[in-house]
Amino acid sequence: MRRMPLIGLLSVSLVALATPALAEFKPTKPIELVVHGAPGSGPDTFGRAIVDALDKENLLPVRVQINNKTGGSGQTAMSYVVENAGDDHMLAVFTMLWLSNPLTVKEANATIHEMTPVARLVLEPALIVTKADSPYETLQDFIDAAKEKPGQLKQSGGSITARDNIMRQILMAETDTDWVFISFPGGGERLAALLGGHVDLLMMEPQEVGEQVRAGSVRVLAQVNDKRLPEYADVPTLKEAGFDVPNVPQGRGLVAPPTMSEDAVAYYVDVLRRMSETPTWKAFLDRNQMDQAFAGPEDTKAFFDSFVADMRVVLTAAGVEIIR
Amino acid sequence: MSILDGLLQGFAVALTVHNVAWCFVGVFLGTIIGILPGLGPAATIALLLPLTYDMEPTGGIIMLAGIYYGAKYGGSTTSILLNMPGEASSVATCIDGYQMAKAGRAGPALGIAAIASFIAGTIGVLALTLIAPPIAAFALSFSSPEYFALMCLGLSLVVLLGGDSMVKGLLSLFVGLWLAGIGTDIFTAQSRFTFGTPALLDGLDFMVIAIGVFAISEVLATAEERGQARAIPVPRGIRNLLPSLAELKACRFAFLNGSVVGFIVGVLPGAGSSIASFIAYGIEKAVSRHPERFGNGAPEGVAAPEGANNADSGGALVPLLTLGIPGGGTTAILLSALIVWGIRPGPLMITESPDVFWGLVASMYIGNVILLILNLPLVPLFAQLLRVPVWLLLPIVLGISLVGAYAVSGSLLDVWLLAGFGLLGYLMNRLGFPAAPLILGFVLGDGMERAIRQSLMMSQGDLSILVSRPISATMLGLSLLILALPLLRWRRTRQATALGE
Known part of the structure; x- marks a missing residue:
């Protein structure tokens, strides 16, 4: 057993030799995937589909464990992610609830804007x-x-x-x-x-x-x-039906705790980009009639910002009290 | 295809060796998780779902559905023996089941629960076989006003659950209704009574309250009676292990009542099996010639709710299989399982995948028989649990309760809440406040508030929507009748005593 760390060290240095320049990140322990729903709920099913695809397609050297942080209409999971700032082995499934909740709920003191955006994976029509x-x-x-x-x-x-x-x-x-x-x-x-x-x-x-x-x-x-x-194919889109209004998006993807290292983010983005092209993932999208909509960290952040800005306008018009 | 052809074809599918085996695995697992509080069928099915991806769909759905209705069988065991509801649907069973156990009749109570489960479970499947499409159409005619009336009917039962003092019963009910109000209001997205605690945004969990006011308070009360070596007498002799013929005879109506109420409430997507079991219990007490025996160990008080929660699973499958509409958490997961296997659950499923539909229906007849054979011999075994001395049993109950509460959402707050509700239950017990109305209020409060607000939104604020619809008007009338019942009874006894003099 005592030889193990040495071998580990050796292999790490070999990898370092093989890929020069970038001090590349590799997960060294199981990755925790936080979902805010109970087993069987929408976000949980989505999280398990990601785990399934990563597993079947052998995209990660470590296991991914789902952690169901339920309760508080998503807030328990969000607080948990924010508390684990700097953890390079944690990811979380976001849904639009993560964006809309903090706008109207006083208790929602952990917001998605503090977290590290990783990737948007799908859009749902x-x-x-x-x-x-x-x-x-x-x-x-x-x-x-x-x-x-x-x-x-x-x-x-x-x-x-x-x-x-x-x-x-x-x-x-x-x-x-x-x-x-x-x-x-x-x-x-x-x-x-x-x-x-x-x-x-x-x-x-x-x-x-x-x-x-x-x-x-x-x-x-x-x-x-x-x-x-x-x-x-024979049903008009809103625009075609004569209503020139924005399509409010419904997106899902992954975020990470605040201050995750840039190397780690780059690593996960790469893994997820490859995952989104695999047959296992595409079969999941087909089955659930979701649209492939991979977006990297910057685009995901822009997606968050524009959604929240729209939400503010619409909710204010609807007479809903905006907290923050 | 006629129903008989379909059913025969279904048995041909369900009776193959591996499908019977899957059925056994499902109901066996269901029984176990039913016994364990905290771990419910919904979570279990979700966790097992990935293992079934590569299974043949019929075998898969037979197994997963087996977990679903099997859990209803198991739920009664801890309710009766330890006053600890294993599932939300078996809370009503605690009321008389535990009293029977205290009177040394734990064996008969378990036996009656198993038999009631079998009879009602089978009647539920029979109804699913024969009248699924028309009853699904009936379920759709139910909307918010009808749900409100149904919840009123449920609430009116408080006069039957209340014990001696109506004031105390009502107070307990109102606390329950208030507790149901905690959390985020779906209509305005505002939080209520959360005291700034994000963990309360989803409201309180039913199991935490139920285990607290039933199991923990009982542990505290038993611990207080230190002098006695054993709180519950161990049943001795074969006569105390199985229900007597007289007891079974007394339960005749309860079996039928549980089956019908359970199935009908189960069919409605907006109700739930804990509502079904409470309503069946209430009706049983309302029509009983000896209402005073309820709450003191009446076998009918076990048979009716246990029957109802089992017939409920047959009912809940009706909208799922004929319309593709899931009524609750567990059926929603069964729906997603069907999608994973490439079955398209919806109005066309019966014609497009007759093997799956009829195979599942036929397997439920088999599953219920397996459950009866599995559960009856376990009765003496479980009854022996009471041999465990109190100094050992109480810590075990406490431990299981704590783990169960923590398992609900993996939050320590739930454990503290459990302790709080345990204390509350103990104090209520000491001061003569009945616990059942509190649970009833909590179960119905949320849905009732929602239903009345939805109704008024539908009618632009016009209250007459509640009485202008026949189903809702009938149920509201019925609840008025139940509310008036003690009054009538009181008058009758007064007349009787007057005559006697």
Whole structure:
């Protein structure tokens, strides 16, 4: 056993010899991947897909361990990442919740802006749907109806800081209309409210609502995406449907604790870039109908900043109190 | 394809050697995690999911679903023996189950729980087989006003759970309702009663409260009675290990009640199995000729909630398999598992993947039989747990409770909260405040507040939406009736005594 460090030292120096100049980073112990959801939740599934792809494609010399830091609507995980400043063996899955929460929640004292951006990996498009037997054939039909009966049409969705409400606010401002947004905590409940005819409109990721489209129980009015999804080639994007509004993005990727060394960041960015091109990862994206959207640290940071700036405007317009 | 053809085809799939084996693995694992508090079926299935990626889908879903309904069987064991609910759905079982154990009838209580689970589980699957598509359509007609009415029906049961003093029962209920309000409000994104603690943004965890006010407070109370060597008598002789014929007969209605209530509540995506078991318990007590026996070890008080939480799993699979709508955390994971295997869960699944659907349904009949065979012989074994002397048993219970609370989210705050709720439960017990209404308030409070706000948003603030819809109006009427019940009973007894004089 006592010989081990020597061998380790030797191999490190060999690597150093083989790759001159850069004092390159290599992980030396298992990497901790923090996710803010319980096992089986969205962020957890996403994290496990990353671990799966890294594993199957042999992209890392060490194991990656998922750490479910649940609670505090993401805040427990965010505080944990900030507390571990300087740790080169920790990464965390971010979702848009990590950006929107600190804007409205007083207790959210750890923000994503303190962390080190690593990579955005995917963007999720969304579909705007109505019940198959509803009178609205196009989004314009719905908007017209909303104009006729202000405040009477209903949309089911998640929290008011979630993307579906932000898109609603933008559309209402653009068309000078007004309809109600009813929050339901679970995706199943949102869908059930639409299918039961209790609400008129729903905006949802294709993975969640796709089967209803295929079975003909809902009608897709528009897609929230820059270009048409292959599976929904006959459905107009918002712009094509005549609404020149920004598509509020829904992105996921990885961040690292504050002050992670530059070498380590560069290393992870490289690994993740290679991972995003592997068949295992692409199969995961296909299955979940997510868009490949790899972006390096600078672009990821720009993505954060522009999203938060937009959110501020929209939430203020919606009358939501902005804390920070 | 007719239902019979489908079911036969399903049995052909489910009865292959490896599928029966997967079914066994699933229900066995389910029983174990059901017994352990803290580790729930949702987390277990999620952790095992990667191992099933390469499995054949039918075998995979048979196993994972086995964990789901198997956990409901196991959950009753610690509820009855230690007053420690193993799963959220078995809290109601504590009320009478533990009292039976205290009276030396732990064996019969466990036996009744297993039999009720089997009967209701099977009836739930039978209903899933026969009426899944029409009942799914019924579930969709349920929306926020109906959920509000359902929660009202649940809350009205407090008059039945309350014990001797209605005032104390109501106070306990209101504390529960307040506790449910802690956390982030989804409608405004504002936090409430978090006192600046980020860890409270998601609210309190049900298991932490339930283990605290039931198990920890019981440990404290038992520790106080130091003089006695043993708090719970060890059942002796075969007659004290299995339920008597009279007890089973008394449970006839409870088995049926649990099955029907459990299945119907299970079908609704916005309810949950702990609501089902509380409602079944309440109905059982409301219609009983001996309501005074409830809370003092009535076998029906075990049979009804245990039945309900098992029929609930059959019900919860209805919207999942026929509409692709998951009702709760565990069914959401089953849904993602189906996607991983390339099955497309949704309205078309039954026609496109009949093997998976019917194979799963058929396997649940088999699974329930396996669970009964697995659980009944375990009854005497588990009953022997009570032989463990108190000085050893109490620390073990305390240890399992602490680990269970920590396992919920891996946060030390939950452990402190557990201690706090343990103390609260102990004080309530000493001062004669019943704990069950507190739990009931906590279970229903959140959903009830949401449902009324959603309803009023739907109707632009018009309260008449609650009574203009037939299902909601019926349930509200029913809850009024239950609230009036003690009054009627009081009048009847007064008349009877007046006549006697």
